[in-house]
Amino acid sequence: MSAPRLSDRTLRAARAGVALPHYPREAVEVGVVHFGPGAFHRAHQAFYFDRLLRSDRRWGICAVSLRSAAVRDALAPQDWLYALAELGEESRTSVIGALREVLVASEHASTVFSRLESPDTRLVTLTVTEKGYCLDPGARLDRSHPEIAHDLGSPRSPQSAIGWLAEGLRRRRAQGIAPFVVLSCDNLPDNGRTLQDAMTDFASEIDPGLAAWIRREVAFPRTMVDSITPASDEPLRRRIEEEIGLADAWPVQREAFTQWVIERSPQLPDADWESAGITIAADVESYDRAKLRLVNGAHSTLAYLGLLRGRETVQEAMADAPLARFVERLMREDIAPSVARSSSGSPATDAAGYIDAILRRFRNREMRHLLAQIAWDGSKKLPVRLIATVQEALQAGRPVGRLAMPLAAWMRFVARQAQRRVPIVDPSADRLQRIGSACSGEENRDVPRFLELDSVFPPALAAQKPFAAAVQAAYAALSDPMAAVDSDELHTRV
Ligand code: CS2
Secondary structure: OOOOEOOOOOHHHOOOOOEOOOOOHHHOOEEEEEEOOOHHHHHOHHHHHHHHOOOOOOOEEEEEEOOOOHHHHHHHHHOOOEEEEEEOOOOEEEEEOOEEEEEEOOOOHHHHHHHHHOOOOOEEEEOOOHHHHOEOOOOOEOOOOHHHHHHHHOOOOOOOHHHHHHHHHHHHHHOOOOOOEEEEOOOOOOHHHHHHHHHHHHHHHHOHHHHHHHHHHOOOOOEEEEOOOOOOOHHHHHHHHHHHOOEOOOOEEEEOOOEEEEEOOOOOOOOOOHHHOOEEEOOOHHHHHHHHHHHHHHHHHHHHHHHHOOOOEHHHHHHOHHHHHHHHHHHHHHHHHHOOOOOOOOHHHHHHHHHHHHHHHHOOOOOOOEHHHHHOOHHHHHHHHHHHHHHHHHHOOOOOHHHHHHHHHHHHHHHHHHHOOOOOOOOOHHHHHHHHHOOOOOHHHHHHHHHOOOOOOOHHHHOOHHHHHHHHHHHHHOOOHHHHOOOHHHHHOO
């Protein structure tokens, strides 16, 4: 017989050893509206709000999914409860109670608006992935993006996260309600400013007064979020059912390590953020630079090179000794010099120690993190994770041969997917499919086609001969991916 379903009613029957919400859930108020209730939000921000709720009941979450009903349908019968497995040397499982509701925006627009308008809503947080910001290559709003074009035409019935935020803010302003604080929790450099720019670009098209008000009154503190969150799978569901003795349709898992840094801002509501484990810092820049370039840059490198070398998970890629050595050298010799030094106690002050910790995290044996998950959306991830580092290296006169390897590996990966007719998960999938299908394996024909993608490679970079030559050399070497990462000569040549 299968276990009873997790819910407020059955929670008391959970097995001993599982951490349960230590607060009366019925007293929890909604103080946060969150866009994008995927696994990362539920494993990360919701975990921190769950901790805050132990002593402050204002921080319940109304989670909004723009279109998909999957999370809502899985969690509704569970009173929005779900299990979080933290995986490491000492794994632990807890039940998170911070979600108060999950709304599907396209079905319940008026409820979403009433949450956005409520003075109790003090924070709006977002995890909508890089592509959810609808940005152009210059990191400004892409007005030709179909959802943005729709929302500019019908701003009262939005489809994009930007459109929802703008309409929520417009309504608050019209009613004289102070704005909420907006926290972007996606892996974008200067995510707060980037979102604020996109919001003002949007608002200036529909109402310049609103745009000026957003600039002046709405705080968009910068954040850095970090915790490796493999997608939920059937073994996790089974494991959780066994551990807690209750069935959970959609538990989540992440590594035990987790970090959330939020920029200090006078508008940030008063709360005991630090006791929940959140770091409030004046300088988030050095944190997010180090995190995006080292954690995410190395992750994408492992993904593309690992997949070409027949590996399936991060753990397998790290057990592939030449590949692990390559990634370590890339981090220490090529990326670390571009990670700003700071006096604020951020990880950047100790790049070597930070890298040691990342390598340990990648080797976490309790996790099964698919390289294919990291490989998604490469056209949006590479500019932030690796290309910015390449540009700085070239400016500083450092070699870029090693940094060119993951870029060339991405090209080979795209070509392989296209030629095997495996769908490419990427907002530029159609274009990548066309380029990939036309690839012949010859570096001087294939690489220039990819370098023409100006949303990935800034034209001024693509035009630099040493850069194009380094990518071509790496691409040629990757005709034999097993030998490629061992060839040292390649990596030092510019
Ligand atoms: C990963 C990230 O899927 C990916 O692209 O690189 O999700 C990574 O696990 C997190 O940013 C770690 O904080």
